[in-house]
Amino acid sequence: MDGAINKVRMNAVENLFTGEDRKRIREGIAAKYRKVAVSPEGSFKYPVGLAGLEGQNYDRGILRALPEEVPASYCGVGNPFSLGPVRKGEAVLDIGCGAGVDTIVAAVMTGPEGRVIGMDLTPEMLERARENLKKVSLENVTLQEGSAEDLPFPDASFDVVISNGVFNLVPDKARALSEVFRVLKPNGRFMLADQVLTAEQPADTGSVVENWAR
Amino acid sequence: MIREAGFTEVELVTQTGFNSSPVTKGVLFRARRPAISNDARVEVSS
Numbered sequence: 001m002d003g004a005i006n007k008v009r010m011n012a013v014e015n016l017f018t019g020e021d022r023k024r025i026r027e028g029i030a031a032k033y034r035k036v037a038v039s040p041e042g043s044f045k046y047p048v049g050l051a052g053l054e055g056q057n058y059d060r061g062i063l064r065a066l067p068e069e070v071p072a073s074y075c076g077v078g079n080p081f082s083l084g085p086v087r088k089g090e091a092v093l094d095i096g097c098g099a100g101v102d103t104i105v106a107a108v109m110t111g112p113e114g115r116v117i118g119m120d121l122t123p124e125m126l127e128r129a130r131e132n133l134k135k136v137s138l139e140n141v142t143l144q145e146g147s148a149e150d151l152p153f154p155d156a157s158f159d160v161v162i163s164n165g166v167f168n169l170v171p172d173k174a175r176a177l178s179e180v181f182r183v184l185k186p187n188g189r190f191m192l193a194d195q196v197l198t199a200e201q202p203a204d205t206g207s208v209v210e211n212w213a214r
Numbered sequence: 215m216i217r218e219a220g221f222t223e224v225e226l227v228t229q230t231g232f233n234s235s236p237v238t239k240g241v242l243f244r245a246r247r248p249a250i251s252n253d254a255r256v257e258v259s260s
Contacts, residue, residue: 046232078230
């Protein structure tokens with residue numbers, strides 16, 4: 001592993017956030033992703049859409065079978081499916097599903113005997129996910145609003161939890177990770193693509209909150 | 215932090231090359247919930 005990642009800094013200044021800070025963070029995330037729901041082009045510093053999916057080596061067979069509007073909405077930071085298989089018949093949760101591209105890929109992989117739930121905080125992204133879902137013939141997907149910090153599912157619900165570019169946006173990461181643990185079945189797998197900070201966080205929470213969703 | 219939540223086989227697998235800023239890097243993690251639950255996970259206070 002590249003020596004440049006010598007620390008994974010999560011949950012440092014986040015411990016100091018007030019309720020107002022968390023509200024501003026949620027509003028910043030909502031504002032950014034309202035725009036992303038229309039199109040991710042121009043909102044990220046890395047390739048998005050089909051170029052992003054191909055750059056992260058998603059299964060070409062699955063991508064080719066999708067209507068072009070579905071891959072066009074991808075804005076992930078990696079390929080969670082490169083970390084291990086999603087097997088036929090498994091139950092999968094996609095935390096922060098956004099426009100639903102990973103949710104749809106997982107649904108193809110798990111097949112009609114499996115099920116996938118895509119969950120997101122942003123109503124506009126969920127609406128885009130619903131539009132994408134209408135374009136594909138999949139009956140094993142449900143989409144719902146929810147927060148990573150308070151997953152609306154019983155204990156031991158899922159064989160696999162995936163997430164792509166989301167946990168870096170979650171203020172209380174420890175709580176969210178505890179929730180992932182809770183909803184996974186024993187021996188369940190967590191496959192995460194995300195951004196990690198490689199430098200010191202600013203000391204003031206104001207600056208951190210201001211740039212949270214940037 | 216992932217281990218503190220109770221996960222086992224925690225692995226920072228690789229960088230993705232998709233970096234959102236000059237001070238962040240895209241990475242892939244995987245982890246597993248143990249087959250037999252233990253009491254090691256952090257209790258989250260409400």
